[in-house]
Amino acid sequence: MLMSQFFLPVLKENPSEAQIVSHRLMLRAGMIRQTAAGIYSWLPLGLRVLKRIEQIVREEQDASGAQEVLMPTIQPADLWRESGRYDDYGKEMLRFQDRHERDMLYGPTNEEVITDIFRHAVKSYRDLPKNLYHIQWKFRDEVRPRFGVMRGREFLMKDNYSFDLDYAAARHSYNKMFVAYLRTFERIGLKTIPMEADTGPIGGDMSHEFIMLAETGESQVHCHADYLEFDAMAEDIDYDQDLSPVIAHWTSHYAATDEKHDQARFEAEVPEARRISTRGIEVGHIFYFGTNYSAPLGATVTGPDGEEVTVEMGSYGIGVSRLVGAIIEASHDADGIIWPESVAPFKVGLINLKVGDAACDQAARDLYDRLRGAGIEVLLDDTEERAGSKFATMDLIGLPWQLVLGPRGVKSGTVELKHRRSGERQELSPDGAIDRLVGG
Numbered sequence: 001m002l003m004s005q006f007f008l009p010v011l012k013e014n015p016s017e018a019q020i021v022s023h024r025l026m027l028r029a030g031m032i033r034q035t036a037a038g039i040y041s042w043l044p045l046g047l048r049v050l051k052r053i054e055q056i057v058r059e060e061q062d063a064s065g066a067q068e069v070l071m072p073t074i075q076p077a078d079l080w081r082e083s084g085r086y087d088d089y090g091k092e093m094l095r096f097q098d099r100h101e102r103d104m105l106y107g108p109t110n111e112e113v114i115t116d117i118f119r120h121a122v123k124s125y126r127d128l129p130k131n132l133y134h135i136q137w138k139f140r141d142e143v144r145p146r147f148g149v150m151r152g153r154e155f156l157m158k159d160n161y162s163f164d165l166d167y168a169a170a171r172h173s174y175n176k177m178f179v180a181y182l183r184t185f186e187r188i189g190l191k192t193i194p195m196e197a198d199t200g201p202i203g204g205d206m207s208h209e210f211i212m213l214a215e216t217g218e219s220q221v222h223c224h225a226d227y228l229e230f231d232a233m234a235e236d237i238d239y240d241q242d243l244s245p246v247i248a249h250w251t252s253h254y255a256a257t258d259e260k261h262d263q264a265r266f267e268a269e270v271p272e273a274r275r276i277s278t279r280g281i282e283v284g285h286i287f288y289f290g291t292n293y294s295a296p297l298g299a300t301v302t303g304p305d306g307e308e309v310t311v312e313m314g315s316y317g318i319g320v321s322r323l324v325g326a327i328i329e330a331s332h333d334a335d336g337i338i339w340p341e342s343v344a345p346f347k348v349g350l351i352n353l354k355v356g357d358a359a360c361d362q363a364a365r366d367l368y369d370r371l372r373g374a375g376i377e378v379l380l381d382d383t384e385e386r387a388g389s390k391f392a393t394m395d396l397i398g399l400p401w402q403l404v405l406g407p408r409g410v411k412s413g414t415v416e417l418k419h420r421r422s423g424e425r426q427e428l429s430p431d432g433a434i435d436r437l438v439g440g
């Protein structure tokens with residue numbers, strides 16, 4: 001991509017409406033613009049990141065055996081009347097009527113729709129288990145939308161729903177999602193800690209929130225510091241095997257949000273030096289709810305002995321658009337964003353310091369073409385901005401690598417490679433730089 005053609009409306013000044021760093025940087029880096037309170041448009045740079053996160057989420061869902069579907073954003077109120085939730089859901093639900101005066105709503109979640117699809121399609125225990133996911137926009141009319149995409153009214157969520165014959169099978173489905181979530185967040189470059197969450201009237205231990213520790217988070221959380229050293233990618237996972245040892249490892253220490261926090265237990269179980277009490281951002285939530293929806297909606301299958309069995313369900317959500325903000329909260333410095341490579345909008349920013357100089361233009365174009373030929377995404381700054389401003393923009397948008405090319409280097413056959421995160425710089429030949437970027 002050529003910067004001169006790229007739609008990248010960066011802001012030099014800090015926007016006054018942004019209270020936290022991720023919101024500020026997303027606006028300044030031209031990633032998003034607010035269209036209405038809590039409702040955002042995604043501009044090219046932001047959309048690239050959103051899509052990359054979405055793709056990692058998708059790959060890990062697929063690896064776990066879940067299958068992708070796409071349900072609509074608009075739902076009929078009648079389904080929610082059947083489940084009994086229509087009146088309870090309250091003002092967070094955006095309700096309206098179509099031209100035939102039928103009550104409709106913009107989906108805040110999809111339990112009803114998926115259960116409706118399932119009950120008409122699946123009749124036998126032989127077709128179980130099933131786990132279906134989609135990545136779709138949701139609307140919740142939050143009282144206080146704030147912090148940009150972190151608490152929007154319209155936001156992108158990956159949600160999925162598991163269907164099983166009995167409790168043991170439902171637990172295995174739950175465990176699969178537990179592991180898939182750990183791996184997803186690790187690949188995205190986020191340390192998250194699964195924390196016990198409220199199970200409501202269902203009881204039991206099958207509800208966890210995946211929390212990223214951050215001062216700007218909205219929940220108060222408490223956990224053992226050892227979790228920060230756990231590595232979700234340390235071993236290969238076979239999703240058909242019993243996953244309970246992995247779950248046992250990841251729940252072996254204390255970790256709870258305020259809702260479930262027990263200070264006495266915390267102090268008894270965690271040595272003082274290892275206690276972390278801070279704030280956290282909920283990026284995912286998994287939840288087993290038995291027959292809460294399948295019973296009222298009549299989602300049953302014929303069991304092995306010919307009896308009707310009401311299926312056991314769970315639902316699982318990842319805040320895909322919230323993750324963009326969460327990553328920035330975890331990874332930035334005074335100059336701007338620092339993207340983890342796995343989600344970066346481009347891997348390399350190539351700066352031509354002297355646009356208009358034939359030798360520099362030629363060398364920049366050469367490097368650009370060769371990197372792209374090697375499958376590397378590059379943003380070439382071919383604008384006539386001052387050098388200082390080019391450096392500042394590149395730092396602000398946070399691409400993992402910068403390549404700087406000027407008249408002096410062109411003469412001596414070198415380019416400068418800068419690593420955004422460490423700030424390390426190296427003088428390399430163009431070939432050396434390409435090898436370095438293709439290799440690592």
Ligand code: ATP
Nearest residue numbers: 149150151152155157282283284285317318319322
């Ligand atoms: P919260 O407690 O933050 O309001 P929730 O518990 O209501 O979230 P869930 O129903 O568990 O949310 O939704 C699954 C995921 O969707 C959450 O873990 C979060 O990452 C994301 N999410 C929920 N609400 C929002 C929102 N208003 N804006 C952006 N992401 C959201």
Ligand code: MG
Nearest residue numbers: 209282284285
């Ligand atoms: Mg939640």
